[in-house]
Every structure is written in structure tokens, then in C-alpha cells.
Amino acid sequence: MKSLFLFLIAILIYPVQAQDHQESDSVRNMLIITCHPDDWELSMAGTAYLLKDKYNIHVIIASDGERGNSKEPDPEVAALRVGHAMKSAEKINAQNHFFRMMDGEIYADEDAVQRTVKLMEDLDPALIFLHWPIDKPDHAAASAMAMMALSKTGMMYNREIYFFEVGLLNHFTPEVFVDVTPVWEIKKEVVQIHERFNDDRYERMAERSSLYHGRTNRCKYAEGFIPLFPFSNVRYKNRIGCSLLDL
Structure with missing residues (x-):
């Protein structure tokens, strides 16, 4: 009787244990919160590519970038840039979430914040990237949002x-670097998707930044990041590591 009792307990417990194990092994979500098509590509395309097999990547794009070529909104420019964003997302297996806010008029208002909250709650991301706040107003607003x-x-x-x-922004001193030299050609491809001025200005912009951070990191090309909080063995009773160091 005792053996039968233990056997029944084992049957009841095992599925729960198996389910817990399955959940812990599932691929987690990663969220990039950005202002325009091309922002994450210029800043962290190499890192995103290195993370694409470790996370399901989602990207919030606040604006379609209708003022990317002129002071007045241009629907054709917006359509072009949205198309670019879709192509670059394919490179990292990402899903875009377009907020359709007017370029040049981005605000961290209640609607924008609540839409971001809703998406965060739906995705439950383990890893999150956002704009450095000391930047032009649109980028700063996306960061505040x-x-x-x-x-x-x-x-x-x-x-995380x-x-x-x-x-290269004011007061941005990275505390974590990712060597993207091995995937530099892929980053170039991603950035080149967004070239719309019949020149290589975006590629040169990305290269200047990556070379600069590479010199600090003692490699050729690097991307730099600042964690929201300093790293600690325990913070608010949570253990939060640095997954970027595992790339």
C-alpha cells in the first residue's frame, strides 16, 4: 500500500516538474524600444544579430520617420522607411510593432506609455534596450516613454x-561592450538597407561609432551599452546577470 501511494504521488508530481522545466528552457522575449526606422540598426545591429538565436526579438518603432528627408511629413518617405524596417527586422528574425506617431512630434504622453505598457505585459521581455535619454527630442521622448x-x-x-x-552622444560612456567584429559585414548589410540618400552616410556613421568603441574595447568594432542599474550579485532580491557577456 505504501509503495502504491508513493507511485501515485510520483505520477502527480512529475508532470508539474516537467512543465516547469519546459518553461525554463523556452526562448524568452527581447524588446528594443526605438524611435525611428534605422535607430537600432545604426546603434546595435551587431549585438541584435548575435542575440537572435537566444531570444524572440520584438521592436517598438514609435514613428515611421515621415520627416526623414524634409521638415514636412512625407507619406512616401514613411512608406519607404517602413519597408526598410521590415527588411532589417528579417535579418534578426524580429517582429516590428509600429506606433505610427508623427515624426518630430514624439511625446511620452499617456497613450504612448499605455501602449508600451500593454506590449510589455504581453511579451514579458527578459532583455530590454532603449534610447540614451540625452539626445534629440524624439529620441529622448522615446526613452522617457x-x-x-x-x-x-x-x-x-x-x-536586464x-x-x-x-x-556618438554626450555623456554616453559605455559600461558593457560587445565585440561585433565577427559580424561586422552583417551589420553593414543591415545599415545599408536604410541608405536613402544615394550615398554611404549611414554606413560611415555606424563605422565611426563602432571603431571608436572598438578602440576602447581593444578590438576592431564594438557596440557599447549602459545598464540601467549597476551590476550586483543581488538587486531587490533578484539576481540579474549580463547576458551580453555571453555573446
Whole structure:
């Protein structure tokens, strides 16, 4: 009788254990919160490519970039840039989430924050990237939108979160570097998707930044990031590692 009892207990417990193991082994979500088509590509395309097999990548794009070529909104430019964003997303197996906010008029208002909160709650991302806030107004607003959503969801305190820069920005001193030399040609391909001025200005912009960070990191090309909080063995009773160091 005792053996039968133990056998029945084992049958009841095993499926629960198997389910827990399956959930822990499942691929987690990663979220990049960006302002325009081309922002993450210029700043962290190499890192995103290195992460694509480790995470399901999602990208919030606040604006379609209708003012990318002129001061006045241009629907044709917006359509072109959305097409570019779709192509570059394919390179990292990412899913885009377009917020359709007007280029040049991005605000971290209640609607934008709540849409970000909803998506965060749906995705439950383990790894999050957002704009460095000391930047032009649109980028700063997208960063504020992300920070408000992180605060409202509570994810600010128990997720791995990094700031990225687009170009070389003021007061942006990376604390984590990713050597992207082995995937530099892939990053170039991703950046070149967004060239729309019949020149190589985006490629040169990405190369200047990556070479600069590469010199600091003692490699040829690197991308730099700043974690939201300093790394610690335990923070708010949570253990949060640095997955970028495993790339």
C-alpha cells in the first residue's frame, strides 16, 4: 500500500516538474524600444544579430520617420522607411510593432506609455534596450516613454535593461561592450538597407561609432551599452546577470 501511494504521488508530481522545466528552457522575449526606422540598426545591429538565436526579438518603432528627408511629413518617405524596417527586422528574425506617431512630434504622453505598457505585459521581455535619454527630442521622448512603462510594469527592477546610443552622444560612456567584429559585414548589410540618400552616410556613421568603441574595447568594432542599474550579485532580491557577456 505504501509503495502504491508513493507511485501515485510520483505520477502527480512529475508532470508539474516537467512543465516547469519546459518553461525554463523556452526562448524568452527581447524588446528594443526605438524611435525611428534605422535607430537600432545604426546603434546595435551587431549585438541584435548575435542575440537572435537566444531570444524572440520584438521592436517598438514609435514613428515611421515621415520627416526623414524634409521638415514636412512625407507619406512616401514613411512608406519607404517602413519597408526598410521590415527588411532589417528579417535579418534578426524580429517582429516590428509600429506606433505610427508623427515624426518630430514624439511625446511620452499617456497613450504612448499605455501602449508600451500593454506590449510589455504581453511579451514579458527578459532583455530590454532603449534610447540614451540625452539626445534629440524624439529620441529622448522615446526613452522617457520606455522608462515610464518600465516603472508602471515594475519591470525596471527585475529585468536586464540597457541604453544604446545612435551616433556618438554626450555623456554616453559605455559600461558593457560587445565585440561585433565577427559580424561586422552583417551589420553593414543591415545599415545599408536604410541608405536613402544615394550615398554611404549611414554606413560611415555606424563605422565611426563602432571603431571608436572598438578602440576602447581593444578590438576592431564594438557596440557599447549602459545598464540601467549597476551590476550586483543581488538587486531587490533578484539576481540579474549580463547576458551580453555571453555573446
